[in-house]
Structure formats: structure tokens, C-alpha cells
Amino acid sequence: MSKHFINWIATGALLAAVAVIPAYGQGQGAATRRQPQTPTGPAPKMPDGKPDFSGLWERPYTPDMTAYGRNQTPDESLPDDPTPPRNPNGKHNKLLPFTAKGKAMWDAYDAATNGDYTGSCMPFGLVRSVNSPDPLQIMQNAGYLGFLWEQNTWFHLAKFTNQHSKSTTPTWFGDTIARWDGDTLVLDSTNFNGRIRLDTNGHPTSDKLHVIERYTRTDLGHIAYEITIDDPEFYTKPWKNTRTFTLRPDWEIMEYSCEENNKDFFEGHIKATQNPNRVPGSK
Numbered sequence: 001m002s003k004h005f006i007n008w009i010a011t012g013a014l015l016a017a018v019a020v021i022p023a024y025g026q027g028q029g030a031a032t033r034r035q036p037q038t039p040t041g042p043a044p045k046m047p048d049g050k051p052d053f054s055g056l057w058e059r060p061y062t063p064d065m066t067a068y069g070r071n072q073t074p075d076e077s078l079p080d081d082p083t084p085p086r087n088p089n090g091k092h093n094k095l096l097p098f099t100a101k102g103k104a105m106w107d108a109y110d111a112a113t114n115g116d117y118t119g120s121c122m123p124f125g126l127v128r129s130v131n132s133p134d135p136l137q138i139m140q141n142a143g144y145l146g147f148l149w150e151q152n153t154w155f156h157l158a159k160f161t162n163q164h165s166k167s168t169t170p171t172w173f174g175d176t177i178a179r180w181d182g183d184t185l186v187l188d189s190t191n192f193n194g195r196i197r198l199d200t201n202g203h204p205t206s207d208k209l210h211v212i213e214r215y216t217r218t219d220l221g222h223i224a225y226e227i228t229i230d231d232p233e234f235y236t237k238p239w240k241n242t243r244t245f246t247l248r249p250d251w252e253i254m255e256y257s258c259e260e261n262n263k264d265f266f267e268g269h270i271k272a273t274q275n276p277n278r279v280p281g282s283k
Contacts, residue, residue, distance in 0.1 A: 038221035039247050043183075046140065051183050051217040053138045053145070056253060057245040061133030063200035065229075066093040071244040078239060096203065102234030105204040109197075112269075116202070117195065121258035123172035124151065125196030126189055127211060130227060136245075137253045145178055145185075150253050158187050165191070170207055172196060185215040198229065206233035221247045 044052040060071040066081065067074060068091045080092035098106060111119075118124060124132060129149050137148035145158040158176040165175045170193040179186050194207030210230040218224050223245035230238040 036250055039249060041220035043217040043219055046142070048142060050180060051185070052140055053185060053215055053217055053223065054140045055138060055247050056249070056251050057136045057138065057223065058248045058251070059130070059133070059136060059225075059245050060243050062131040062241065062243070064093065065131065065199050065201075065203060065241045066096060068093075071246075073242045075239040075241060097236040097239060099232075099234055099236055102204060102231075105234065106202070109202040109204065111202060116197075118258075121152070123154065123196075125192070125205075126156065126173045126176075127198045127205075127227065127229070128196060128200070129154065129156075129173070130213075131199045134256070135248065135251055135253055145187075148253060150256050152258050153256050164188075167191070170194070174209070174211065181214070183216065187211075187213040187215070189213070204234050205229075205231055208233045 044054075046052045060069055062069060062072050065074060066078075074094045076094070078094040078096065081095050083093070085092055096102075096106075118128075123129075129151060132149070132151045134150040136150070137146075139146040139148065143160055145160075147156045147158070149155065154173075156173045156176065158178040160178045162177070162179070164177055167175065170191050172193060172195065174189040175191040176187050176189040179188070189211040190209075192205065192207055192209040192211075194205060194209070196205055196209075197203060198205055208231055212228040212230070214226040214228075216224040225243040225245055226240055227243075228238050228240040229235065
């Protein structure tokens with residue numbers, strides 16, 4: 001069993017469970033948790049004729065962006081990890097194109113020993129929030145897109161503009177601008193603080209992180225989603241991951257507090273970092 005799989009067990013299992021409970025609690029009893037029929041029909045349009053992404057969306061939990069999973073696929077252009085998959089019938093994970101610095105950061109990461117910043121309820125950051133299993137509400141008008149994460153009741157805005165903010169303050173979620181490529185929504189995010197991990201497994205990022213997301217509403221009930229990670233400090237080239245989001249009109253977004261029932265943290269299974277504001281790798 002790999003070190004990073006152990007990290008995933010230590011830092012992700014409870015967070016996933018806590019996050020999924022609201023999702024499966026959206027008016028469904030234990031005996032009726034079967035997936036309802038996905039809405040069918042053409043993709044809805046905004047008054048300007050562009051696709052409307054508004055709605056509450058179920059997304060595949062992606063604790064490891066190098067792995068195959070339900071409704072999610074890693075970058076198949078990358079080489080296979082020679083480590084045998086845990087499932088004998090499963091596909092191999094992919095090897096990320098680390099720089100020497102990125103590989104050193106990845107090899108040194110041990111959430112069970114050094115702590116995971118999410119154990120202190122610090123923001124997940126944009127990519128790790130996308131990878132979380134909880135519902136996501138999207139709200140859209142002609143000028144903005146609002147992303148309401150049930151996870152910790154966080155929100156993030158993307159503005160339809162051609163220029164990033166002139167603010168020099170880096171953040172957990174970055175600065176996101178939106179544009180159209182035909183009927184595909186393209187989100188371009190920069191100005192990250194370098195303190196986040198991409199996923200529960202702990203793949204690292206620097207403050208040079210640049211994220212491109214592509215949303216294509218293929219029909220009423222689905223979004224084809226693609227995310228590209230470009231971080232020249234930790235990765236030698238950009239790489240991507242693709243998913244399918246499913247519309248869930250039977251759900252309602254709920255209030256979420258990280259402090260509630262965080263047993264992995266309070267019972268000592270994981271540790272908080274000594275200083276949650278410390279940039280990983282710094283002295």
C-alpha cells in the first residue's frame with residue numbers, strides 16, 4: 001500500500017463522508033438513495049443564446065487526479081504508473097510530469113505526520129474544491145458566474161472579461177475570468193497563493209499555478225468538464241483531467257461547517273500544520 005494512499009485514507013475518508021452526507025440527505029431516505037432519472041432534453045439557453053449552466057450539480061469525487069474513477073478520467077496522454085492498481089481489473093494511475101522540485105515536494109508529503117491544512121479548516125482552494133464530492137450550485141447572468149460550494153459554504157466568482165484583476169494579493173481560489181469558445185465556457189484562473197494541494201492525495205502547487213476549466217453543457221442533465229493544470233514550477237508541462245457533472249434538481253444546497261464532527265482531526269488521526277498559513281516547503 002503506497003504512502004499516498006495511506007494519506008488519502010487518513011485525510012480524505014472522513015471529509016468525504018461528512019461532505020457526502022448532505023448530498024445524500026437532500027430529501028432522500030435511506031431506502032430511496034437510488035439515483036433518480038437524470039433530466040433529459042436540450043441544454044437551456046440564456047437570453048443572449050449562450051448555454052445556461054445554472055443549477056445544482058453532482059460531481060465525481062476526485063481524491064487523486066492521476067486515477068480513473070466513476071465519471072472522471074485522468075490525462076491519458078501521460079505514461080502509466082508501473083505500480084499495480086489496487087483493483088486487479090482496474091487501470092493504472094498516470095504519472096504526472098513533475099519537475100525536480102515538484103517531485104521532491106510530492107515525495108516529502110505525508111499528511112499523517114506533517115498535517116493537512118484542511119484539518120485546520122483552511123480553504124481547500126479552487127482545484128481541490130472542484131475535486132470535492134459535495135454539491136455545487138452554479139448561478140449565471142450576463143456578467144458573472146457564481147459558484148456556491150456546499151463544502152464549508154464557500155463561494156467563488158468568475159467575471160466575463162478579458163483582463164484579470166490588477167490586485168496583487170494571491171488567494172486560495174485565485175482570480176477567475178470567463179469567456180466563450182463557441183458554446184463552451186472557458187474559465188481562466190491565476191494569482192493563487194501557492195498554499196494549496198490539488199487533491200486529497202496531496203499533489204502540490206506553487207504560486208505559479210494557472211488553471212483552465214472548460215464547461216460544455218451537452219444536454220439538460222449533464223456538463224462535460226475538463227480542467228488543465230499548468231504550473232511550470234512543479235510540472236514540466238500542462239496536464240488535464242476530465243469529468244461529467246450531473247444535474248440534481250432533487251437536491252438543495254445546505255449549510256456546512258468544517259468544525260462539526262471533524263473526528264479525524266479531534267481524535268488525532270491527522271494533525272493540523274503548525275502554522276496553517278505557512279507556504280509548503282518554506283522554512
